[in-house]
Amino acid sequence: MPPSPDKQHSPTGHTPGIASQPSRPYPRAPRVYHESHIRITRDMVFDRIYFLLADNLPTRWIQNREALVHLTKSMANVVIRSGQYGDFGPHGLSSLTQISVYIGHEGIYHYMCLAVHPSYGDVRVIFRGDLCEREGQDPIIHHEAMALCRTGFDRAADRLHADIISRIPWNRSAN
8 A cells, every 4th residue: 555645755854744724615616536547637736736735825825716726727837747748757647646745854944845756756846935944843843833834835825926927918918
């Protein structure tokens, strides 16, 4: 039996420690995908990333569905292009659970990221939050440090969303 996504290791050797949050309203009926699918579709990747972002970003992102959809599309496109370029090995993704949110670290600093842990090759970070540090505390163990990582993830999401909006043609003509 393959390890559950909660038991997979992040690129830094930490076990992902994202505590589950109370479920939030989803703007449409969620799709249930069974792992028996032979082919993972664009919609399946989108839905997986949407759920992960909805669970790990503040509630205001759920209340602004359009913004969350922009982020999700951007990240889903990165995952799909990476798979097309062979970044996930010769067979690509074999399961949607290979896309997850992890805690990584650079020296004494930590960050929350959306990453792909393929069956073959290294973990590929798709989107990374800001670095954070709290007196050497590990976010997997200390809630305050995890809150800082979540805040860094939210700040990076704000910047990505602003960048996405600035590139939309209709937005330029309004200025």
